[in-house]
């Protein structure tokens with residue numbers, strides 16, 4: 001384990017205990033920076049140790065991430081997200097998707113004439129993305145790997161909170177983005193009501209994989225420190241927020257942590273789930289009953305600017 005420091009205020013800033021959360025047999029602590037309010041995991045597992053918390057099925061073991069019907073819905077919502085990213089551009093350009101997974105977002109952009117580039121640390125996901133003809137680096141982008149002003153758009157879809165050194169990554173990528181280029185970020189919102197109500201049971205907490213828990217305020221401060229100005233920030237994230245309510249309710253009701261998520265994901269290990277059939281039935285019935293409430297809550301939280309996850313677009317100045 002290693003101590004972490006606030007990536008906005010740097011070493012020397014003080015932090016107070018915020019929340020403790022269990023993952024398997026381990027207990028993890030999140031602290032809150034006294035100066036800027038950013039919440040982060042500290043102490044945190046060393047880089048090599050952290051790999052043990054990402055199994056290959058974490059990002060879906062096969063081509064599809066979820067079982068069939070849900071995958072159709074997921075693609076529709078991802079298509080809408082790609083359209084939101086393109087609205088800043090009169091014509092197509094070059095996009096870098098950091099943590100691109102199997103390349104679904106890049107595929108959607110390429111269909112509209114964009115040239116897609118990605119990075120992905122999971123070797124299996126990276127090789128699948130490469131098989132579909134995408135340019136994907138199975139490691140991080142290095143300094144000067146692309147010429148200055150190369151990209152028009154850089155996206156971090158639920159990725160920033162996983163990076164060990166998010167400030168270093170932004171600093172390295174910034175010269176490769178042209179002036180007036182856009183950075184898109186989606187990330188859990190630690191100031192959401194979902195986070196406050198469920199605490200350690202909150203689905204989007206995902207300790208210890210989520211090293212940083214942003215809020216609209218701390219995300220804006222973090223990006224501003226690197227010369228990116230906020231354009232829009234949305235609390236209506238239908239890809240994430242209703243499911244966050246549902247899984248958090250189930251976690252609180254005592255079902256094994258994030259077990260619905262595991263069952264819905266497609267993968268050989270998940271199909272052989274040791275989860276008893278009777279419990280699966282109870283969980284699906286409860287989920288069906290809760291779903292309308294979860295959709296309603298997500299809409300209401302969006303109106304009150306308390307979405308469980310947020311999506312923001314920044315411009316490079």
Ligand SMILES: [Zn+2]
Nearest residue numbers: 006009033036
């Ligand atoms: Zn700070």
